Amino acid sequence: MKALPLAVLLLASGSALANDAAILKCRAVSDVAARVACYDAIPVGAARPAAAGGPVAAAATAEEHFGMEAVKQREAQPKSVQSTIVGSFDGWGPGSQIRLANGQVWRVIDGSDAVLAPRNDVKVSIERNLLGTIFMRVDGTNASAKVRRVQ
Numbered sequence: 001m002k003a004l005p006l007a008v009l010l011l012a013s014g015s016a017l018a019n020d021a022a023i024l025k026c027r028a029v030s031d032v033a034a035r036v037a038c039y040d041a042i043p044v045g046a047a048r049p050a051a052a053g054g055p056v057a058a059a060a061t062a063e064e065h066f067g068m069e070a071v072k073q074r075e076a077q078p079k080s081v082q083s084t085i086v087g088s089f090d091g092w093g094p095g096s097q098i099r100l101a102n103g104q105v106w107r108v109i110d111g112s113d114a115v116l117a118p119r120n121d122v123k124v125s126i127e128r129n130l131l132g133t134i135f136m137r138v139d140g141t142n143a144s145a146k147v148r149r150v151q
Helices: 006-027 032-041 055-064 069-076
Strands: 080-092 097-099 105-108 114-128 134-138 144-149
Touching (some): 080 097
Antiparallel strands (some): 134 144
16 A cells, blocks of 8 residues: 655645634534534535545545445435235234235334234335334324335
């Protein structure tokens, strides 16, 4: 692994210190709207010596996006899917697998069970909450189960 020239490291740390100083300045602002405006005014990635390109720039870009892969993947996916359970449906138990009309198969993973009045072609909504947990909600009831897609 090649060592980075000392000047590049010093320049990179200088811009990081400048951003840190700006963040500390914004923290001291007591008015919420003014504090948010202060944070918004901090240039993102400004004065980075590696912005012109090269391996240092690639490393800086990779570090900026570190940990955001799951967030980007979640942003690209819909928040919910609506479908129906074809045929008669009267509830579920722990580990039940439920096939939807769209071909998806979901398994109950939270150990819950529900006994519902038998109905045909029940509408369901598969929804992701803010933490990424997926629940199946049965239309016309307050019943829901934590599920994971298996097919």
